[in-house]
Amino acid sequence: MKKNDRFNDIDNALKELQESISQLEGVDKDEIARKVKQFREEIYTGISRWSSVELARHVDRPVLDDYISAIFTDFIELHGDRVYEDDQAVKGGLAFLDDIPVVVIGHRKRSSHLKDYIRHHYGMANPSGHYKTMRLLRLAEKFRRPVITFVDTPGAYPLPEAEYKGQAYSIAQCIAAIAGIRTPVVACIIGEAGSGGALALGFGDRIIMLENAFYSSISPEGYSSIIYGDINNRELAADTLKGTGKDLFREGIVNHLVTEPTGGAHNDPETVIKEVSRMIRHYVRELVDMDLDELLRIRAEKIDRLIPLG
Amino acid sequence: MSEVLDVAKKDGRWTECPSCSEIIITKKLQENMWVCPHCEFHFRIGAKQRIDLVCDEGSFTAIHLEEHDADDLGAEAEEVLWGGTATIGGSQCVLGVMEFSYKGGSMGVLLGQYIILLMKKAQQSACPLIVICASGGVRIQEGIWGLLQMLRTSNARNATRDVPMITVFTDPTTGGVSASFASLADILLAEPGARIGFAGPRVIESTMKCTLPPDFQDSEKLLANGFLDRIVHRHDLKNSLSLFLRWF
Numbered sequence: 001m002k003k004n005d006r007f008n009d010i011d012n013a014l015k016e017l018q019e020s021i022s023q024l025e026g027v028d029k030d031e032i033a034r035k036v037k038q039f040r041e042e043i044y045t046g047i048s049r050w051s052s053v054e055l056a057r058h059v060d061r062p063v064l065d066d067y068i069s070a071i072f073t074d075f076i077e078l079h080g081d082r083v084y085e086d087d088q089a090v091k092g093g094l095a096f097l098d099d100i101p102v103v104v105i106g107h108r109k110r111s112s113h114l115k116d117y118i119r120h121h122y123g124m125a126n127p128s129g130h131y132k133t134m135r136l137l138r139l140a141e142k143f144r145r146p147v148i149t150f151v152d153t154p155g156a157y158p159l160p161e162a163e164y165k166g167q168a169y170s171i172a173q174c175i176a177a178i179a180g181i182r183t184p185v186v187a188c189i190i191g192e193a194g195s196g197g198a199l200a201l202g203f204g205d206r207i208i209m210l211e212n213a214f215y216s217s218i219s220p221e222g223y224s225s226i227i228y229g230d231i232n233n234r235e236l237a238a239d240t241l242k243g244t245g246k247d248l249f250r251e252g253i254v255n256h257l258v259t260e261p262t263g264g265a266h267n268d269p270e271t272v273i274k275e276v277s278r279m280i281r282h283y284v285r286e287l288v289d290m291d292l293d294e295l296l297r298i299r300a301e302k303i304d305r306l307i308p309l310g
Numbered sequence: 311m312s313e314v315l316d317v318a319k320k321d322g323r324w325t326e327c328p329s330c331s332e333i334i335i336t337k338k339l340q341e342n343m344w345v346c347p348h349c350e351f352h353f354r355i356g357a358k359q360r361i362d363l364v365c366d367e368g369s370f371t372a373i374h375l376e377e378h379d380a381d382d383l384g385a386e387a388e389e390v391l392w393g394g395t396a397t398i399g400g401s402q403c404v405l406g407v408m409e410f411s412y413k414g415g416s417m418g419v420l421l422g423q424y425i426i427l428l429m430k431k432a433q434q435s436a437c438p439l440i441v442i443c444a445s446g447g448v449r450i451q452e453g454i455w456g457l458l459q460m461l462r463t464s465n466a467r468n469a470t471r472d473v474p475m476i477t478v479f480t481d482p483t484t485g486g487v488s489a490s491f492a493s494l495a496d497i498l499l500a501e502p503g504a505r506i507g508f509a510g511p512r513v514i515e516s517t518m519k520c521t522l523p524p525d526f527q528d529s530e531k532l533l534a535n536g537f538l539d540r541i542v543h544r545h546d547l548k549n550s551l552s553l554f555l556r557w558f
Binding site: 179223 | 419422485488494
């Protein structure tokens with residue numbers, strides 16, 4: 001994966017500058033810090049959709065493990081798809097949300113504090129990741145436990161082997177399973193959310209989405225390649241795809257928009273995760289009290305209305 | 311000789327088989343349901359031809375998407391999918407046939423709507439649904455809305471799961487169609503040599519920097535890997551479908 005050089009460069013340069021100036025004698029450190037803060041805000045205010053895409057992919061962006069450890073207690077990972085392997089791009093298990101037993105499933109792009117992207121193939125699920133999701137959903141349904149999903153994937157794994165194991169079939173099964181599952185589902189879109197691979201985990205009775213997360217049928221680069229022949233129009237493509245948290249919240253697809261600090265979620269992961277946590281608790285409490293048939297009726301109506309307004 | 315050939319190819323009298331390169335008299339090819347008589351290669355054909363090939367003569371009656379808009383978007387959906395009621399070997403069914411040559415058979419909001427309508431019609435009239443697929447996936451120009459049609463059509467399939475459904479994959483069916491409602495049928499059939507998959511070969515090659523064997527998403531490979539019930543030769547499709555309809 002390419003590093004998101006632009007934002008890293010800006011932030012690193014500002015940090016260095018601030019540190020060097022602060023070492024000079026007779027300067028007001030607070031004044032320097034204030035100016036740097038102001039400058040950063042100017043850079044990041046009203047950032048383009050493409051910049052959101054870059055932030056969604058940022059190497060320091062909080063990932064699944066950060067959310068799990070901060071939001072739930074006693075998380076027990078459950079491995080394997082019960083068919084042939086344990087996919088490393090999808091992680092799931094049992095946990096407690098305060099006193100409520102829940103099932104957690106998410107894309108794991110890397111581990112906390114590690115850049116082990118290769119091991120987790122950047123959160124791109126194999127069919128075994130989707131089969132793992134299916135069996136965890138069935139487990140949740142059997143015990144009537146709410147499901148919380150976290151989406152952070154460029155898309156399903158585009159490998160010949162993935163095709164041989166039924167990538168399309170496994171995604172279709174996941175999408176249908178979430179649509180029909182007889183237990184509440186809360187989906188959190190925390191980073192990249194590309195294509196059918198994202199949709200496999202990316203729907204629920206309530207959807208929480210981060211401001212700079214990007215949910216679309218194809219990456220801006222992919223869109224640009226198909227429509228314009230190369231990736232040079234990716235910024236325009238991002239504007240056409242309109243996949244940021246703000247976009248989807250405006251369209252009524254997302255229930256709650258989590259705003260990010262200036263420069264993206266990695267600048268203050270604690271606050272961002274706390275807000276996600278607060279909303280998950282709010283929604284799960286709300287949903288577990290509902291009659292199950294009523295919940296499914298409302299969900300079906302919600303899906304039915306997923307067409308553009310006007 | 312080759313000049314004569316070129317002229318004959320250009321005016322459509324002769325056709326070269328892309329698979330075995332044999333030159334075939336187009337009329338013969340047509341009579342053979344656009345299957346190469348030398349190597350059995352199945353040519354891509356349009357929705358109208360497919361309807362003629364599988365339905366009992368004159369039995370196809372179009373089902374129209376009610377919400378024809380002023381800007382003819384509804385009519386456009388009916389270009390991508392030909393939907394209607396028909397009889398096949400005397401058995402009643404609802405049939406949808408996708409037209410790949412029209413915008414790559416892509417699934418946007420209205421196509422999603424149309425597929426859902428066909429599912430509901432099949433449920434109301436208590437008859438099986440057959441979808442003959444050919445699609446490059448969701449319509450990316452519609453952004454998130456295209457993607458969400460995978461969810462909408464899958465959910466509609468959940469809601470009409472008592473409807474017996476057959477999918478016939480034809481060349482090519484990839485992306486959002488193969489990864490949603492099409493794969494949720496009770497019976498999954500394919501024509502020989504059809505490319506069926508999720509990610510297209512160009513996406514895989516450019517993302518993973520690998521070269522792919524030419525047959526990697528062929529129906530035959532899918533059958534061997536366990537993702538198809540049967541491969542059905544175009545000559546046998548009508549008969550096969552009528553057997554399934556009788557069985558349901």
